[in-house]
Amino acid sequence: MDTLSSPLPTQSDTAIISAEDRTYRKVILRILPVLLLCYMAAYLDRVNIGFAKLDMLNDLQFSNTVYALGASIFFWGYFLFEVPSNLLMHRFGARFWIARIMWSWALVSVAVAFTVPLAKFFHLESSTMFYVLRFLLGICEAGFFPGVILYLNYWFPTHRQSRVMSGFLMAMPISLTLGGVLSGWLMNSMQGVHGMAGWQWMLIIEGIPSLIMGAVVLCCLADNIDSAKWLSASEKTMLKANLQTDNTGKASSLRDVFLNPRVWLLVLILLTFNTGFYGLAFWMPSIIKSAGISNSLHIGLLTAIPYTVAVIAMTLNARHSNRTGERRMHAAIPAFIGGVGLILSAYFAANLTLSVLFLSVAASGILSLMPIFWTLPGTVLSGVAAAAGIGMINAIGNLSGFTGSMITAVAENLTGNINNGTYVLAVCLLVSGGLILTIPKSMLGKSAE
Template identity: 45%
Template sequence: MGVLESTAAEGLAARIPLADAALATSAFAKVTRRIVPFIVLCYFFSYLDRVNVGFAKLQMQQALGLSDVVYGIGAGIFFWGYMLCQVPSSLLIYRLGMRKSMAAIMIVWGLVSAATMLVSTPFEFYAARFLLGVTEAGFFPAAVMYLNKWYPADRQSKIMSILFLFLAMPLGMVLGGPISGALMSGTHDLHGLQGWQWMFLIEALPAIALGMLVLRMLPESPESAPWLTKAEAAAISGTLSTENARKSTSFVAALKSPVLWTLMAICLLFNIGNYGLVFWLPTIIQSTGMQSPLEIAFLTAIPYSVACVAMNRNAAHAERTGERRLHSAIPLFVAAAAMWASTLFPHNTVVAMLFLTIGISGLMATLAMFWGLPGRVLAGTAAAGGIAMINSAASLAGLIGPVLMGGIKQSTGSISLGVLALAGLMFAAAVLILAIPRKLLSARPV
């Protein structure tokens, strides 16, 4: 966990005595080992239950007679429920407590995801996806609030970026694709149900089981964790108290900053590309001539497997050089060019997959870098509110991306034109990143 600990330890050392800083570092390492893997596992299944509809489409679209636009709306309507319930869910979580809320949310979203196997009409498909967004909306805020009780902001940002976004999300595609494909192929027509129906049911069960384990696996606070000594618990609480006392940057002032709105626009544009690919990649691969759901699922895993390596190498090089802006923009330019190139070979699976892999690797490399940018220009309450607004832009992108792809494919008959549109939006996002002054991203947050 050296990457997670080094920068944060430097910040601690500046605020508290060296011995106390060493004790806090040891305590935070214990916390990371004990609670973070479990939360990441929960987030993995959250992400899988969100995107597995892309694999289900390979069978369910024909079985239910869904048009491309209907599928695109259904895939994206998840984010309507997700966005509308973000604030109400956060308020309810604050009243009920993070652990109880996380447990309830996981069990309910698992039940809703499993119930998707029963849909038979477009309206039922919309309703199931919308309710999944409603029920899942509170999980991420609950997880963030829970981590707030264990980590100061410097450590928490690295935990969130490295483990949540850049481990759970890629693994959701790397592992989720083959798992979904194998389930669909291996259970098709079993006991009168189609493979996509079994997939929704079986992949929902871990969320329900993990929800039942939340209260057992996650302590209420550092003081109640049996695996922390009293001194370690006190070191964590002392660090958090010190940080909370200095959070004073105004969110209202941040709203007046053009940089915040630029970051929101960047997040919106490249995430339209991200979600457009997530929900349509199996179909894009199918359009090259592949037919087997299992083979398509394994091919879907290839770009995200390579992306895991690419984004870590890019982030490591950025860390060594101290440069952030070009390490965010250049991979996105590469992604846009590669996605464009993939459309030149619509019926050549090998060549198309090569360019899709390069494109997705560039996109994920930018995603890994992007969430470190807000913290370069925002701090305190401005960071909390600003990051929430930027995340809302990502949710809006989830509404637009799948529908954009479905609309273009249905109106033109070509999925390649949809991919070109995504490439254009990625290019625009890269240009906006370069529009942010270099010195601003090199400065310490204020």
């Protein structure tokens, strides 16, 4: 378009845009800090099993295969209850449902610390009790992440979501960074206190933030725009009008979700890149330990490095994508970088410095992709279709938690080297990057044309 023929924005247009930006900033400041803290608590409870493994296997006499199955069985419960959970949230409201999720998963996460006494009480093998608790944890947490993605779609049109998503998803690397240090410190300092192991205290103490944040959600969040008492009538009208315009032409029925090929493309992308991510998250402490680091606190400090770097990379990538309006390459390139980073981290596994450097590259690539990806379901779905579709995409995609954790365990059993599974995880990321490049331009907004 000839820029000389384009009308310049009037003072009135500028005032409207400024008022709109102020309103969205107000919404972000109100809801994003709460959601970020909730996700930090969620991720702490989800991946601290990777640290518990360092001592738990000896205490409970579990093999790596038992651990891998227990770590991954979480995702079967997650898979089965993801879509129903999102539909129930759409019906009963986000505030109550998110709080319910947080309280239930916190209690089950704490119960994992008492696997042996619970197994004796129910007359089960310790390994069986471990599997049951991990499966229940998946059921309890099901719906939290897609519920939050759906909740953000209640407030923000698609073109405003990448920056908000990056702010929310920043909780993931932050929790992995702080969680690694906290988990390592708790396991060292609480060992033997009141006759319990350090990993037991870690699971108990790290369940407390989720109980607290469940109460915060009830007090601080609004279910939707209409119920937000902190918005004026004119602000509510503007936000709802923007959503109505943004939802025009999107799929809105359950039938459209299951028959839409674009939804299934998103499922495949999530399935492949999450395999790489969960493999990295579950096994990074063990990978670093295999390089010769035995102290739990030192392992925690070293795992913090890749995720600290990833926070910076994810923020910069999301901001650049938001500023330019481009999404395909901002998602595909990080996937390729993540794959190459994993390959090099495995190749240089004997060199701790190079291994951590390339793990940082891998984590940066994987996490930079995530906020861009999660803006895409909202370009296709709205209403109840968004509730079911986002739940389905996340449910099937998170079966990669099973594949990601099992790939590394199987590779170690077959070859005797934990790092060989990392090559397979890397290939999954490279495949994900290729799939992203096939996304139709119509899913990426006007900027992609």
